[in-house]
Amino acid sequence: MGTKLFILKNYHHHVVSLIHHWRMHSYELPLRSFHKVLNIIQNIYEWKRHTIITKSRPFIVRMNTSALCNLRCPPCINKESFKVKPGQSRESFLMSQNTFDKILSETGKHAQRMTFHITGEAMMNPMLFDMVKKAHERNIFTYFSTNYNLMTPELLSRMFDSGLSKVKIAFDGFSQEIYEKYKVGGDVEKLKQMIALTMKERRRRRSKYPIVEVQIITFHHVKSEIEQIKQFCQEQGVDRIMCIPDGCNFDGSHEMAIIGKSYRQCFWPWLQTAIDSNGNVFPCGQGFEGLIPLGNVNNESFDSIWNGRLYRETRLFLSGKSPKRDDLQLQCYDCPDGFGKLGLQVLQKGAPILSQSQEKLETVTPPVNVVH
Secondary structure, three states, X not given: OOOEXXXXXXXXXXXXXXXXXXXXXXXXXXXXXXXXXXXXXXXXXXXXXXXXXXXXXXXXXXXXXXXXXXXXXXXXXXXXXXXXXXXXXXXXXXXXXXXXXXHHHHHOOOOOEEEOOOOOOHHHOOOHHHHXXXXXXXXXXXXXXXXXXXXXXXXXXXXXXXXXXXXXXXXXXXXXXXXXXXXXXXXXXXXXXXXXHHHHHHHHHOOOOOEEEEEEEOOOOOHHHHHHHHHHHHHHOOOEEEEEOOOOOOOOOXXXXXXXXXXXXXXXXXXXXXXXXXXXXXXXXXXXXOOOXXXXXXXXXXXXXXXXXXXXXXXXXXXXXXXXXXXXOOHHHXXXXXXXXXXXXXXXXXXXXXXHHHOOEEEEOOOOOOOO
């Protein structure tokens, strides 16, 4: 089967769409045990019922194994907020093996998927593939997103040996001139070399994993090179190509349409959890800086946090059962994803606004011969 191309037409709602998650992650099904399937069903039931104290546990665990990045993409919070400053140690921005082990021991029974990135470059953590291997041994689908500039032949071998399920690689330009406009400090020739080497090694091992997905942000300055990127990826045998719009409007080529979204649409505090590099727990991964965590896995059990006071207050608020409280500064009160006030829909200038019911995800299998 050839490389699959996914074109995300609109950006505003896909992050909270269960249909989107099903279509994009259905290939994870073989790793699900019967116990985990039952937990997922109960997850969704308790979300739809807006249960405050849940019997289920999150089936998606998102971890910021590194709050550092090797590149300086202009809009990214890592550009300034997470630089190592004088008096700070680099290790304080990286998740420790002990913190990860505790997370795995307390969430691994129910976790179907573990994501090893949120705001940083996961490959900056030297323990990354050790963590991945431990999760893989617990029958958990493992995944991280990366700029892939830190990959080397030696690390490539470790990645394959870890049993990684999926890697998503950012590829925002085919020439160095275009690529470095956004991926400041990046090397596109090394990126291409390592993608080619990854696919060659996977063929040599006769393995299906890791699934390799390339993501292209369709910046205005990148559009002239998108077809070259697609052709290169298809020739190498990349599994999936995801084209997404520029959600931060980096080059000013889009208009941002305001669309209201109800708090009750949010499912994150029922289905998943997000944990930063220091073990702080948040209801979702929409940024950590300046936010009050719901607890810390290094100081208490995850179970006590999951149904603890702040998680309960979060679910009460999102269910419409409790108003904003002055004595609490919950992350959801000022939702960075737009719930409760506005949602941002990315449009080409002059394009009509689509309702959520009109939003669609197109899947295309390009008519090309792809080497596997």
